[in-house]
Amino acid sequence: MPMPFPLVLQRRVAAMLCAQLALSACAAQPGAGLWPEPAPQPVATAAPQEFAPPGHFAPLRQRPDFQAPSAAHCARPPHTREVPGRAAGQQDALRRDLRGALSHGASPRAAAVAEAAPAAPAPLTADRALSAREAASADKQAPAMASAAPPRQGAPAPVPGPVTAGVVDDNAGFAEYMAFRERTQVPHRARDIRERALLQVRDAQGRGVADAEVLVRSPQGQAAWARTDAAGQVWLHPDAFDTQHARVYEVTVRQHGQQARGYLQRGQKSALELRLDGAARSARARLDLVFLVDATGSMADEIDKLKSSLRSIADEVAGLPGQPDLCLALVAYRDHGDAFVLRSHDFTNDLAAFQGVLNRLQAAGGGDYPEAMNEALHETVHQLSWRGDGATRMVLLLADAPPHLDRGGPQYDEDMQAALGKGIKVFGVGASGLDQQGEYIQRQIAQYTGGRFVFLTYADARRPSSGPGRETVHDVRNYSVDTLDRLIVRLVREELAR
Secondary structure (H helix, E strand, O other): OOOOHHHHHHHHHHHHHHHHHOOOEEEOOOOOOOOOOOEOOOOOOOOOOOOOOOOOOOOOOOOOEOOOOOEOOOOOOOEEEEEEOHHHHHHHHHHHHHHHHHHOOOOHHHHHHHHHOOOOOOOOOOOEEOOHHHHHHHHHHHHHHHHHOOOOOOOOOOOOOOOEEEEEOOOOOHHHHHHHHHHOOOOOOOOOOOOOEEEEEEOOOOOEOOOOEEEEEOOOOOEEEEEOOOOOEEEEOHHHOOOOOOOEEEEEEEEOOEEEEEEEEOOOOOEEEEEOOOOOOOOOOEEEEEEEEEOOHHHHHHHHHHHHHHHHHHHHHHOOOOOOEEEEEEEEEOOOOOOEEEEEEEEEOOHHHHHHHHHHOOOOOOOOOOEOHHHHHHHHHHOOOOEOOOOEEEEEEEEOOOEOOOOOOOOHHHHHHHHHHOOEEEEEEEOOOOOHHHHHHHHHHHHHHOOOEEEEEEOEOOEHHHOOOOEOOOOOOOOEEEEHHHHHHHHHHHHHOO
């Protein structure tokens, strides 16, 4: 039915006032305006707008390239998915070639070599659950496997003791971060984040609204998506998605049927506040925590420490105020020439089963310096069963090498944008051996998603075998140091308490 003329006029006048006030909040009726539902792939849309400020906002050119977090719970065993690497097929081919050679007169020693060659792991073409028997077996076997593993060639024996780490918040120290970017000239995927704005979403009582969906769009129809954190805040970077550098952007937020709209005008202010009067708060904090781990050979020490620290980390997180409902997931990755590219274990609240999954993880493979981080981050963002409706979502990315930038397929900058749209904060954890390129990319992902950069520290920064300390080779200033497990718990506590 056509809208009565006075109401049309009122909305147009309100829109004009919004544009003139630039960053002031302008509430819209629930359901007003275009709000595309998240979809797996970008699709065209030409739905009309009910109103637009002066300059006219064109219809959106795309929809989100991600699914909204929607899992209701994680009360299930870990489900495993594996992407095998080329090495699996190469091992099987070696066995076949040697057996064929034996049939044509090769020595019996060749036959023994063929039989001793490790069988390729069977590709997991569908998700499967880790049984309780497998988890228990992994718990028993892991110590023996670890003790039997030969030491890495050329690596000095680590000094016993805790692993220490520092942390910097590049969003809090943004000027210093921009200076780091300027002086660090390394290959990376470029996204322009020089101009940014802090969005704050509050309820009728002035409290931050957590996990509110955010749509930012330009007059030309380019768009980006985000979700607020536990404090109801999120950093927006319009130039990261809008190459035309529009003068004004429309910002729409929604939650539980409530919707509000405001306008972000370039160069006027650096903050925008919107109100969702009917927003509800969760009675109990919910945390989805992913360990995204480089599992190549040089990561053995870090993986062993994670195995021994997981129980204390989980116990301390569970004992935080409000006793958060905790879900854990693990995504391990190597590279395309290894036995597997990635192996992911979806969210579970069964800590014993998750410890078994972690105990089975062994560091091996590698080769060239970059690893399959792109594929693993894509798996983490898009394939895990992230919970919706107010969950806090965190990823700890533990790695000592950057991703490959010389391949097609998923790219980390696209998936960090999808992570922001799903409300996932990535905390990069730089292990020993991480170079300037690896540091740059980890900090790039962490800053954009609202996370932080964590880095291991040593008594002597140039000798990781020197044991725990306060020194680092990374380009950071004014950082605090703690043991890695305490630091992880602290970061979780701060995210839940925002």
